[in-house]
Amino acid sequence: MTALRIANKPELLARTLTMLSETVERYDLFADQMEVVNNPQAAEIFRWLEQKQRERTQVVQDLSEGLALPHIPPWDYHWDDAINIEVPGHASAHYMMTPYHTLTLAIDVEQSAADLFDNIERDTELPEVRKLAHGFAREANAFCDYLKQKREHYPLPQAGWDEDEDPPQFLE
Template sequence: MTGSQIDSKVELLARTLAMLSEMVERYDLFADQMEVMNNPEAAELFRWLEKKQNSRTRVVQELSEGLTLPHIPPWDYNWDDAINTEVPGHSSAHYMMTPYHTLTLAMDVEQSAADLFRQIEQGSAVAEGQKLARSFAREASEFRDYLKQKRAAHPVPEAGWDEDEDPPLLLE
């Protein structure tokens, strides 16, 4: 099976829940990191993104009610590089990032998710799976567009925004 081939609605729901759960955890982690680094603006945005992902997770859980979903451990997403494209890596957040950067990161996540769900829609032989994937792709695209509008309220960072003459040191 490739990343774009999902054999059933339950498999699509299970994989979507796994991805959303990972996103919630990652946004929570980023928010914690920004709080520790005294970057309250980025922390607040990551908390807001975490809440949005939690809401989306609840919707998918409701769609899954009454179904027996297969357990998909995080290390076995089986979506090729999906975990790397739909979920930003630990190094994606910079302690000096601005709201512009935070929203750009989230926009990239939503674009990757929309692309993935479109691939799933095209690769699925199951009409119900195609319809659901199309719906998920549309939702991700709409949220990306909303984030883009929200980002427009923040200035584009100047070159050198990440230069710090006294960077934090990690103690071992």
């Protein structure tokens, strides 16, 4: 993971808000996709994840109140959609995914976010950024642990879970 140097508290809050907002949008998109392909279990979990991320976004918005947050161009965010650093990539969902897969995807996202905030905490010399990053990492780790417990209620998918003898066809 590339080191991310944070200049100040408003920059960390701006980056965090963008990351959370993109995650909300992605979970909403995945839920819509799962509804279209008639996968209600995965859709329900994505909707739940979307709501949790909305709540977390509100907390960061509250922390940002009264601060002038910088505009950071999207190309300066330093996360790579292809490897799912902090936001679930577009290719992360499969139309036949099970609740186990859905929660595993969310666990990966939370672990990635926790790692990012741990790195920011370790690399900064600014006490207010260190404290905030520590709190964000702790919260991401706690949610990751909760998701792991929740995933235990679902069976581990068997090999071949994604085999479909009549896969969807795309019209040209």
